[in-house]
Amino acid sequence: MxxxxxxxxxxxxxxxxxxxxxVVMDGxxxxxxxxxxxxxxxxxxxxxxxxxxxxxxxxxxxxxxxxGGLFAAFPLAYGIILPATYPLMIAMLLGLVFRGVAFEFxxxxxxxxxxxxxxxxxxxxxxxxxxxxxxxxxxxxxxxxRSVAAGGWAYAGNxxxxxxxxxxxxxxxxxxxxxxxxxxxxxxxxxxxxxxxAVRLARVLGxxxxxxxxxxxxxxxxxxxxxxxxxxxxxGILLTVPVPLLVVAFGFSFFKSLALGSERLxxxxxxxxxxxxxxxxxxxxxxxxxxxxxxxxxxxxxEKSQLxxxxxxxxxxxxxxxxxxxxxWVFRGKVGxxxxx
Amino acid sequence: xxxxxxxxxxxxxxxxRIQFAFTVSFHFIFPSFSIGLASYLAVLExxxxxxxxxxxxxxxxxxxxxxAVVFAMGVVSGIVMSYQFGTNWSVFSVKTxxxxxxxxxxxxxxxxxxxxxFLGVMLFGMSxxxxxxxxxxxxxxxxxxxxxxxxxxxxxSWMQTPTGFAxxxxxxxxPAGSWLTIIFNPSFPYRLAHTVIASYLTTSLVVGAVGxxxxxxxxxxxxxxxxxxxxxxxxxxxxxxxxxAGDMHGLNTLEHQPAKIMAMEGHYQSHPEGAPLILFGIPNxxxxxxxxxxxxxxxxxxxxxxxxxxPMAGLDTIPDDREPPVAIVFWSFRVMVGLGFAMLxxxxxxxxxxxxxxxxxxxxxxxxxxxxxxxxxVAVIAGWVTTEVGRQPYTVYGxxxxxxxxxxxxxxxxxxxxxxxxxxxxxxxxAGTWYLLKLMGQPPHAGETEPPQNPIRTAGIxxxxxxxxxxxxxx
Numbered sequence: 001m002x003x004x005x006x007x008x009x010x011x012x013x014x015x016x017x018x019x020x021x022x023v024v025m026d027g028x029x030x031x032x033x034x035x036x037x038x039x040x041x042x043x044x045x046x047x048x049x050x051x052x053x054x055x056x057x058x059x060x061x062x063x064x065x066x067x068g069g070l071f072a073a074f075p076l077a078y079g080i081i082l083p084a085t086y087p088l089m090i091a092m093l094l095g096l097v098f099r100g101v102a103f104e105f106x107x108x109x110x111x112x113x114x115x116x117x118x119x120x121x122x123x124x125x126x127x128x129x130x131x132x133x134x135x136x137x138x139x140x141x142x143x144x145x146r147s148v149a150a151g152g153w154a155y156a157g158n159x160x161x162x163x164x165x166x167x168x169x170x171x172x173x174x175x176x177x178x179x180x181x182x183x184x185x186x187x188x189x190x191x192x193x194x195x196x197x198a199v200r201l202a203r204v205l206g207x208x209x210x211x212x213x214x215x216x217x218x219x220x221x222x223x224x225x226x227x228x229x230x231x232x233x234x235x236g237i238l239l240t241v242p243v244p245l246l247v248v249a250f251g252f253s254f255f256k257s258l259a260l261g262s263e264r265l266x267x268x269x270x271x272x273x274x275x276x277x278x279x280x281x282x283x284x285x286x287x288x289x290x291x292x293x294x295x296x297x298x299x300x301x302x303e304k305s306q307l308x309x310x311x312x313x314x315x316x317x318x319x320x321x322x323x324x325x326x327x328x329w330v331f332r333g334k335v336g337x338x339x340x341x
Numbered sequence: 342x343x344x345x346x347x348x349x350x351x352x353x354x355x356x357x358r359i360q361f362a363f364t365v366s367f368h369f370i371f372p373s374f375s376i377g378l379a380s381y382l383a384v385l386e387x388x389x390x391x392x393x394x395x396x397x398x399x400x401x402x403x404x405x406x407x408x409a410v411v412f413a414m415g416v417v418s419g420i421v422m423s424y425q426f427g428t429n430w431s432v433f434s435v436k437t438x439x440x441x442x443x444x445x446x447x448x449x450x451x452x453x454x455x456x457x458x459f460l461g462v463m464l465f466g467m468s469x470x471x472x473x474x475x476x477x478x479x480x481x482x483x484x485x486x487x488x489x490x491x492x493x494x495x496x497x498s499w500m501q502t503p504t505g506f507a508x509x510x511x512x513x514x515x516p517a518g519s520w521l522t523i524i525f526n527p528s529f530p531y532r533l534a535h536t537v538i539a540s541y542l543t544t545s546l547v548v549g550a551v552g553x554x555x556x557x558x559x560x561x562x563x564x565x566x567x568x569x570x571x572x573x574x575x576x577x578x579x580x581x582x583x584x585x586a587g588d589m590h591g592l593n594t595l596e597h598q599p600a601k602i603m604a605m606e607g608h609y610q611s612h613p614e615g616a617p618l619i620l621f622g623i624p625n626x627x628x629x630x631x632x633x634x635x636x637x638x639x640x641x642x643x644x645x646x647x648x649x650x651x652p653m654a655g656l657d658t659i660p661d662d663r664e665p666p667v668a669i670v671f672w673s674f675r676v677m678v679g680l681g682f683a684m685l686x687x688x689x690x691x692x693x694x695x696x697x698x699x700x701x702x703x704x705x706x707x708x709x710x711x712x713x714x715x716x717x718x719v720a721v722i723a724g725w726v727t728t729e730v731g732r733q734p735y736t737v738y739g740x741x742x743x744x745x746x747x748x749x750x751x752x753x754x755x756x757x758x759x760x761x762x763x764x765x766x767x768x769x770x771x772a773g774t775w776y777l778l779k780l781m782g783q784p785p786h787a788g789e790t791e792p793p794q795n796p797i798r799t800a801g802i803x804x805x806x807x808x809x810x811x812x813x814x815x816x
Contacts, residue, residue, distance in 0.1 A: 057416065058457050064423050065449050071427060072446040075438020075513070082427030082434075083748040088698045089428050090758040093421045094765050100417040101769050104410070108776050149745065151435035152511040159754040301439040309443045316450040323458045 007307060008300040011073040012286070014313060018069055020278050022062035023131075024181065024271055029056040031182020033099055033124025034175060035201060036117060044194040045117065049103070051189040051335040056103065058097070058324060073306055076152055076299040077289040083155040083160050084142040085134045092130035099123030125175065132174025136167030139284070140223050144293050153294060166219055173212035177274065180205040184267035187258075189335050202266055203258060209270075210251050213277060216243070220284065227284050236283060243280050247273065356755040357429040360762060362729075366722055367766050368422050371415030373721045376490055376537065377544025378408050379483035381571075382463075384475050395787070396567050403564070404791035406546070407780050409464060412456075414773045416478045418766075432764045433736050433746035437701030439515045440506055440523055444496050452489035456482055487537070494536055498529035501728070501738050514737065521647065527597055531590040532728075539724065542684060543717025545575035549687075550714025551781045553707035560701050564785035570700060584681055588644070593646055594731075597761045598738060600659050601731030604670040606641055607631040608655040615639035616653035621675070624668040629656070631671075665733040667691070673726040680720040687713050 029052040039045045071078045080088055098119045106116035143157035183205050186198035221228035230236040250272050257265035289296045300306065382404055389397035421443070424433045462470055462478035470478070505522030506514045516523060552569030555562050595602045603609075607619045609629040619639030622631035642651040656664055687709060694700045732738055736746040 052463070060420065061449070061453050061457055062418075064420060064453060065446075067423050067427070068442070068446045068449045071434060071438050072442025075435050075442055078427045078438060079431035079435035079748075082424065083431045083750055085753055086428055086748070086750055087758070089424055090761065091436060093424055094761055096416045097765060097769055100420075101413065101773060104413050105772060105776065108410075109772075148512060150432045150749075151513050154435075155431065155749050156592050159751050301442060302509070304516045305439040305443050308516070308520055312447055312450055316454070320450070320454045320458075323454070327461065 007303055008073075008297050009287075009308065010310065011069075011300070012289070012296045014317075015066060015069045015073060016278075016282065018062055018066040020275070022059070023278070024274050025059035025062060026056070026076050026127075027178045027274070028052070028181035028185040029059055029268075030099075030128045031122045031178035031180065032081070032186065033120050033178045033182075034128060035057050035174055035182050035186075035198075036121045036124070038201060039194060041114075041117075042107060043192075044190075044197065047190040047194050047335055048186055049106070049188060053103065054331045055327060057100075058327060063096075067193070069309075072309055073301055074197065074289055074296065075301055076294065077296075079151065080142065080153060080155050080290055080294070081134075084157060085137050086159055088130040088134050088137065092127050092134070094125030095123040095130065097123070099127060128175045128178045129171045132171035133167040133282075135174065136164070136170030137162035139170070139281075139291065140164060140166050141291055144290065149319070152298075157277040165207060166223065169212070169219060170216055173209070173216055176205055176208040176212050177277075180209045180270050181197060181267070181274070184270045186262045188267050191334055199258060203255070206251070206254050206270075207256070209273065210247070214245060217280070218305075230284060239283050240280075243276055243283070247276050250276065317326060344603060346354060351752045351756060353750055353752040353755045354744055356759055357747050357750070357776045360429060360742070360755060360759045362726075363759070363766070364418070364421055364425060366725065368415070368418040369417060369721065369725060370718050372542050373536075373540045373718065374491070374547065375408060375411045375415055376486045376540040377542075378404060378411065379479075379486045380541065381544055381548065383476075383479045383483045386479050390472060390476055396563055399787055399789040400564055400568055401463040403785040405464065407777060410773060410777050410780065412460070414770055418770070421586050421762075427748075428758075429748050429750070430746050431748040432738070433741065436513045436741060436746075437500075437737060439513055441496050441499065441518075444492055444499075444524065448489055448492035448496075450678050451492065452485050452492060455488065456485035459485070490537060490540070491533060494533045495524050495526070495529050498532045499523060499526045500736060501532075501732055502526045502528040503693060503737050503740055514740070525584060528590075528593055529641055531586070531593045535583070535586045535590045535724075538579060538586055539717070539721050541575065542579050542583055543721055545572045545579065546684065546687075546710075546713050546717040549576060549710045553710035553714075554782075555784050556700075556701055557704060557707050557711075558784065562784060564787075566701050567705075568785070573688065573691035573695070573700065573710070576684060580685040582680065582690045584685065587678075592645065594728075598731065599654065600656065600663065600665060601670065601728070602645070603654070603656045603659070604610055604665045604731055605674040607634070607667065607671045608641070608653060609667070610657055611653065611655040612642070613652040615643075615648075615650045616641040616655075618643075618644065618738060624671045626667055630701065663734060665731045670727055670731045673723040673730070677720050677723040677727060680716045680723070683713065683716065684720075 028309075032048050032052055036045060036048065039048055070081075100123075102116040102120035102123060106113045106120065109116070142155060143161065144153045145156035146152075147154040180202065183198045183202035187195055187202055190198065221231065231240045250269050254266055254269040254273070257269060285291050287295050287297070289299045382401055385397050385401040385404070388394070388485050389401060459478040461482040462475060467475050469507065503514070504526045505516060505518050505520070507517035509515050545654045547567050552565045552567075552572055555565035556569055559565070592604065606616070607622060607624055608616055609624075609631070615638070617634075617636040619631055619634050619636045622634035622636070625632045640651045642653055643649050643745075645651075645653070656667070690706055690709065694703045694706050700706070731815030734743050735741060736743050
């Protein structure tokens with residue numbers, strides 16, 4: 001049994017890794033979509049678009065891996081969370097459709113470029129907002145019921161249960177956070193007025209993101225599930241105390257690095273803020289996968305399924321990571337003003 | 342609730358089925374083209390490397406731009422599919438996840454990342470990595486599309502002919518025995534062969550139609566001649582193979598899913614002394630007979646049992662609530678088979694023209710090839726409808742009813758999302774299809790450009806040149 005327990009925990013970490021990889025990687029390119037209207041038509045927008053053109057599609061593949069991995073390793077969680085957040089999931093998927101094709105169509109059909117630019121922004125905002133609200137919906141808890149006919153447990157709430165002030169707050173927080181990643185990415189990858197623009201936006205977004213993180217953290221203990229037990233009692237407090245302290249430290253160094261004109265450090269610190277937020281979520285949720293109803297072990301696929309996948313993942317995942325790193329390395333440095341299209 | 346109350350009269354399961362059918366049909370169009378096209382591109386580049394003739398390189402670059410657009414639409418419509426299982430079919434997901442989840446996870450790991458990894462080099466890397474390595478990249482992308490088809494058709498086949506499973510206390514399907522038993526379930530080899538060949542045939546018809554279009558305008562265009570000739574060889578060789586593969590797939594279905602065959606054949610009644618082949622007619626489910634049937638006596642027994650007098654059971658042996666919808670399956674099957682024979686006819690016509698040395702000079706053949714251009718897609722969708730609707734009323738054949746597989750969702754939620762998908766898909770993929778047709782309308786010529794000069798896209802899709810003639814920015 002101890003062996004099975006380990007396997008399921010390993011899978012929880014693999015899924016968490018895939019989700020984190022998706023959030024930060026698609027996060028900065030969704031963020032550029034969110035910020036697109038703030039950049040001037042022409043060279044500024046073209047630079048911004050070109051800076052993510054080589055990587056956005058690979059970034060989004062992690063979303064398929066996260067969804068597919070959840071389906072495979074924790075089918076019960078997949079079957080509860082997706083219906084519980086149904087309209088958000090559909091909105092996210094449609095947002096990603098608009099945004100994905102806008103990438104291509106704006107170059108092919110220059111007469112309608114303005115239209116595809118709007119599709120790019122709206123699709124990005126909708127996808128980011130939906131993802132943030134899905135997070136809030138999971139944190140605030142979903143109604144489930146025991147159901148043998150449904151394979152153990154089933155979602156038992158209504159189709160708009162997810163819509164609360166808290167989920168709106170997490171939605172806005174993710175939009176702001178993605179925009180922060182986008183702005184700091186652009187500070188690194190573009191030049192001229194576009195870069196100056198990005199730095200100004202990054203300052204404002206840094207403040208908004210930190211405020212949103214504080215607000216979500218402050219609201220979380222008041223949700224139905226007593227998260228504060230985990231946060232403020234031993235041994236959880238050993239983990240929870242360093243996180244906000246590190247966030248404060250990261251916040252200070254973020255603004256300092258921007259003020260000093262650093263190009264790479266602000267992006268790295270923004271990634272660090274996401275990692276801290278992610279760690280905070282992990283402390284809050286683990287070992288539940290549907291707080292506070294279903295643990296990872298209750299939702300787990302049988303050992304035989306998890307083991308079969310683990311063999312392939314252990315072999316193939318390093319190759320994927322190597323390729324992804326190589327792709328980013330190939331397109332290192334400033335994107336240049338001439339673009340690639 | 343006045344607005345949403347309108348939707349309450351609809352059955353959420355029916356709405357969810359329409360939504361899945363709609364999104365998967367739209368999605369299926371793109372890979373059914375890109376699987377064949379990736380292989381065609383590998384052949385073109387291989388021939389260029391072998392012969393050194395520039396016509397192959399120019400054709401490669403011409404079709405590469407089109408491939409990029411098709412692949413893009415396949416990616417975005419595919420992401421939707423990977424979430425549709427959970428959003429609309431959560432009980433199915435919970436119950437089959439332990440078996441189908443790993444197969445789909447392997448598809449992501451072995452196929453999607455392989456395609457993403459080498460597509461960039463294929464699209465932009467000719468000048469960066471050298472010819473042989475570039476050819477290897479093209480082959481890898483083609484291999485990726487094939488691996489992807491293999492996994493997803495294994496998943497689909499398991500839903501049709503489930504093997505290698507046990508059912509646990511929660512009613513979940515869990516693996517029992519070897520994973521090879523699950524992956525290589527009884528209908529998988531036939532379905533894989535039939536689908537991949539269909540993709541090749543679909544591609545050859547599109548390439549043939551584009552070649553024919555440009556031949557009608559200028560029959561001396563060497564690029565149009567080359568692509569038309571290659572496409573017609575492919576159609577002539579593959580159409581008969583496909584009919585054979587379809588026949589074998591049908592025999593496999595008879596063995597494992599007899600009710601589907603009964604619906605395809607329109608056999609409401611059992612025929613103890615040889616069943617007729619109903620060519621046409623109108624299925625009348627209320628009276629359980631085919632009205633106005635045009636039939637060949639005993640031919641169905643001959644085809645399916647290789648014996649004129651072999652008895653064949655009909656739908657009267659199946660409980661009414663376990664029958665697939667007969668009319669849809671009956672008609673979609675005839676559309677597929679009819680188009681299949683039309684494709685064979687086109688292939689034979691091209692052989693006749695070739696033997697008379699009139700392949701490039703027979704406008705009737707070219708017009709016919711243009712008319713047949715989109716029929717591969719129609720046949721693919723019709724075949725898909727035949728096999729999927731024929732699987733009803735189950736999601737996992739004989740094991741899990743469709744009516745017990747769906748998510749606990751209210752009708753308004755599903756109805757609103759269905760409408761959103763319809764509007765967005767027609768708008769977005771309509772625009773994409775228009776861009777594709779514009780690309781195909783441009784005559785292939787010497788010195789076709791590579792997608793962009795600078796290899797910007799690694800895992801994505803290259804932009805083709807702007808369609809309205811705006812110059813591309815200089816390097």
